[in-house]
Amino acid sequence: LNIKRYNDLMAQTNSILEEKVAERTAELQVAYLTAKDNELGIVEVLGRAAEFRDNETGAHIQRMSRYSALLAKSLGFSEEETELILYASAMHDVGKIGIGDTILLKAGKLTAEEFDIMKTHPQIGYDILTVKDTPLTKMAAEIALTHHEKIDGTGYPRGLKGEQIPINGRIVAIADVFDALTSERPYKKALDINESILILKDGSGTHFDPRILQIFIDNIEEVLAIKEKYANN
Template structure:
């Protein structure tokens, strides 16, 4: 087992020698003779614990501790102040700054060993707990995303035998979001929310979804209702992913020129995620083979999308989609339909 690292900070070499003598056999020791050097060492390679002298010239121990606790890379490191008996009135201040303990000078080897061992053990337990919580949180997130993907595929199975549409278009949507310069968090939200875009089809009769001919006016009106139904299924929730999924469900059939549905929104009044999904959805629908139709070629599909730029689709997003077309083709080939 690798030894824990203890950083000793003291401006007096004799004090450093004493602490090194007490702890050197059991721990990996680093030393600093002033505050700035201690901060630099901690930032470069975070120790597992810091023994910090209070009374030092220039930057004192309290100032060093305050700086350590203000930095993300070092705020978690346990700090034990080492102080002379005459300085015990400063203990309250030290604890307020984030120190975990005090050791008084002249130091007792037994006390030093016991305090260091105790706080390293507590620190190890804390890190283990944080790791377990992070792992569990990751597992819960992955489970949630998988449920969302499967719900999206459930809707697709009503008019798509494989359900691969939601997989491909989710990847296309993320590519387009990245190409458009959005944050990594936004891009991942788009990717994970995209499968729910047509969840409202669950409420659309099969007689309409699977009708081989053209829909009449009443049927088309009922088909259009799936956008509102999808938003109602997802509902209102504080979770950012579900909020985005709802916006996508309600807006991905809106058109740039205002001729879409359900609300006839136009331009930038349409949520950006809805505009992204509109392109990804149409591209995949046209380039995918179905038992009742042949797939369009990629270039024929792009020709239509570019023709509809400024009408159906956001013109800036159309340009960005063209720029990632090679990546889109790779995804399409990886998740190809077979009939």
């Protein structure tokens, strides 16, 4: 009888413990999702703030971040890494917040001195994003710093060359330039897809990583589907 009572008590205790663990797990999941939502909200605000100052549209972020995620997935990134680059790439130009309007909004060609100032925006973005240390902000800072670097070492701000440029920066460089080429701006008309691809190909091995660029071109149908879905309003 005592053994039966003991077993019943242990079963009841285990049941209570399991309920408590389940409740705590659910609470932690809610807390994690809330924190993640808050962080992603900040990401969107920072990305939109940079675009607002640069007369860009919100659709630019939507497109280029999805081009970046498509490339990452095609390169074999994990689901988690692909999601990270989707959100991190949205902050690639956050450093433009620190560039004066006379330069940032200038309709004509920048002078050499003005361009030198413009070339500081990757470092400004990096400095902004390294204030907080999370996987998302680490990747975002890396992208902000390196998406204007070129494979042949002629990019900025550090003149990195080849695989010195982190792969995330090499991915976003292609996504960003393609969207810029194929989008209309107050100072230019959009180029058609074929012309834009030719320009990208001309930069293969000098501006862009040849392997990543070829994967981008191989997936052009999916790229165009993204472009259509997130067209400017």
